[in-house]
Amino acid sequence: MLSEHRERSSTARVIPPARPRKLAKVPFVELADGRLQGVVSSGSDVERVYVSSVAAGNYEFACSTNNNRPCGGAYGAFCKHIRSLISEAVVQYGAERVGRYLKVDGEDAQSITAAMDLTSPAQGGNTAAAPVFSRFLHHLAYLELAPTTAPLPEMQWFPPTRAVV
Amino acid sequence: MRADLLVETVAGLDEALGVVDAFDRALVAGLLRPQADGLFELADAVAGTPLAARVAEAAEKAAAGAAGEEHFVALAAARTALLGSVHDALVLRVEEATGRARGEEPPQVVGDRSAVNLLAAARSWLADLARSGWRGIDHDVVSGADQVISAMLKEPGLRRLATLLxxxxxxxxxxxxxxxxxxVPERRWADLWSRAMLLTQPGAADVSPTATATGRLLPLGVDVHEHPTAAQAQVHAVFEPEDGSTPRLVRASVSVPKPDTILGAGIWQLLRPHMSLLAAISEGRSMTLTQMPITAEGDLIWNDEQARQGEPADAFTTARVALPTATTxxxxxxxxxxxxxxxPVFLEGYSSTKDTFTLAGQNLAVDTDRVPVAGPLTPEAVAASSACIGLLRWDAGVFSVQPLAVETTVRKKAVAVHAGAWAGGTTDKAGAKAEKAATDAAALLRERAGRLLRR
Structure with missing residues (x-):
């Protein structure tokens, strides 16, 4: 019955709603391109941000500044930026969705991080840093798009949902 | 309202939807090596219409795995026409149930034919998508749309297609x-695909105002729509023309693209500065319109300069007194x-649970999932309600009512609770907290944008 409903529904919810979170430490996080990736603010320099990522499946990780300098903390193990990235991803998407995407079991950020730590994941190169940073800029650019009072009838297909992930 | 009419079978509905479902299954596997049955069923269904020849040809080509873009457009048009007929049959049923008259038939408008290059790029991507099918999508196919969407979002005239895509x-x-x-959400994705395909036809998305509205606007409630990177607030209201002509139901909308981390109360904050009507909603006021542009479909193209604050107006009084006289x-x-x-409908004298109203022995589903979280209306308040302003909707074979506001009893006192009460701002404790969090999030993103975007 339920599956029938989903397949015959014009307004089936496909993406669970993101949950609001504080953005100061981690302004951007996403599950995309087979990675948990995002941008983490530097604790000491407002001009600097770190681009951090963890790959799904093998948990290969990378962390560098947006100017492509390697993160000093990310040698042989997850740095604090990657740990923050994981916790904020869990706030935004829920542990279940983050765990499923990364292919790791864990009921909260701590257990997800610990489970990945245990496998001693490899450190990857910083090739993803530029595209991730550019996705962050693209994300910020939405703030600059003008609102309109012309109706968007297509938005009828996108109802909100109260469902909690 | 005659809820009994809403549960009766609509003649021909299952047959029409059966054809839609067959076509939608073809899109699951993709049109490179299609399951041809669904394509021919669709062509047969429109055989008696002006679309017949083009759709028959499109079905032939697609069945052979050789469809071009124009053939995909023809198939999307046939599916849209079929669902259009379903819409018409359902709306007729709604009119019988509400007992309200319909307004005038809108004229055909020939739209603006600009930005054809971007439209062509979108069409080409949609054709690739149809060939892949939902089972064949991967990151390469999907990311093929990124550039065209970014470019279209910057063109106000292409906002409908850009936001949809x-x-x-x-x-x-x-x-x-x-x-x-x-x-696979078969019907949904086929809906979105066909709609997008039609909107790539130059002029199809044009919604030019055809008249102006001068008179009193009495809000009924606010409906919110959102996906990760866009939000729209749509106010449903009764408009009483100053010249004394028949009142009519109208809508006023405001929408904006947004980063996916701006949510809940943050959406109200983005929309609020662009439509004074949202403040009027929170204050329970009417507005007076002077020469506000309006489309034949009853959509006001809102401009704050053509509206001023009116007298207090209780939405439930509007629903009891003005709504029954308004044309749809x-x-x-x-x-x-x-x-x-x-x-918009007004219901009272029902018994209720969280997901059902029982009216004169008939059950009507209540869709509280559409009630936005950034507001005081909760499923609990709906379940305890005695009267409701809502939107009658239809999905997956059944009618349901989406509550916009309810009258209920809180600590032995009768109160009205509105889904859109926080639209213009709020002093409610939970609301103020959500507002503060949203303000901080938006400020942080703007600060980051200021530092990083224009380098």
Whole structure:
């Protein structure tokens, strides 16, 4: 019955709603391109941000500044930026969705991080840093798009949902 | 309202939807090596219409795995026409149930034919998508739309298609690879695909105002729509023309693209500065309109300069007194689809649970999931309510009512609770907290944008 409903529904919810979170430490996080990736603010320099990522499946990780300098903390193990990235991803998407995407079991950020730590994941190169940073800029650019009072009838297909992930 | 009429079978509905479902199954596997049955069923269904020849040809080509873009457009048009007929049958039923008259048939408008290059790029991507099928999507296919969406978002005239594609692509991206999907939202994605395909026709998305509205606007409630990177607030209201002509139902909308981390109260904050009507809603006021542009479909093209604050107006009084006398606008041909049905209704004298109202022995489903979280209306308040202003909708074979506001009893006192009460701002404790969090999030993003974007 339920599956029938989903397949015959014009307004089936496909993406669970993101949950609001504080953005100061981690302004951007996403599950995309087979990675948990995002941008983490530097604790000491407002001009600097770190681009951090963890790959799904093998948990290969990378962390560098947006100017492509390697993160000093990310040698042989997850740095604090990657740990923050994981916790904020869990706030935004829920542990279940983050765990499923990364292919790791864990009921909260701590257990997800610990489970990945245990496998001693490899450190990857910083090739993803530029595209991730550019996705962050693209994300910020939405703030600059003008609102309109012309109706968007297509938005009828996108109802909100109260469902909690 | 005659709820009994809403549960009766609509003649021909199952047959029409059966054809839609067959076509939608073809899109699951993709049109490179299609399951041809669904294509021919669709062609047969429109055989008696002006679309007949083009759709028959399109079905032939597609069945052979040799369809070009124009053939995909023809198939999308046939599916849209079929769902248009479903819409018309359902709306007729709604009119019988509400007892309200319909407004005038909107004229055919020939739209603006600009930005054809971007439209062509979108069409080409949609054709690739149809060839892949939902089971064949991967990150390469899906990300093919990114550049065209970014370019279209910057063109105000292309906002409809851009916003639709942006939401659609986010869903597809979250569902990659299609081969490992548990279940496919077949009707939904086929809806979004066909709508987008039609909107790539130059002029199809044009919604020019055809008249102006001068008179009193009495709000009934606010409906919110959102996907990760866009939000729209749509106010449903009764408009009483100053010249004393028949009152009519109208809508006023404001929408904006947004980063996906701006949510809940943050959406009200983005929209609020662009439509004074949202403040009027929170204050329980009417507004006076002077020469406000309006489309034949009853959509006001809001401009704050053509509106001023009016007298206090209780939405429930409007619903009891003005709503029954108002005509319901007729939807333009291209926009007719069951998902578009959102008809304001007033219900009372029912017994209720969280998901059902029982009216004169008939059960009507209540869709509280559509009630936005950034507001005081909760499923509990709906379940305890005695009167309700809502939108009558239809999806997956059944009518339901989406509550916009209810009258209920809180600590032995009768109160009205509105889903859109926080639209213009709030002093409610939970609301103020959500507002503060949203303000901080937006400020942080703007600060980051200021530092990083224009380097």
């Amino acid at each position: 942006d939401g659609f692509v986010a869903e597809l991206a979250a569902s990659c690879p299609g081969a490992s999907l548990d279940r 606008p007729v939807t333009a041909a291209l926009d007719r689809h069951p998902a578009r049905i959102a008809v």
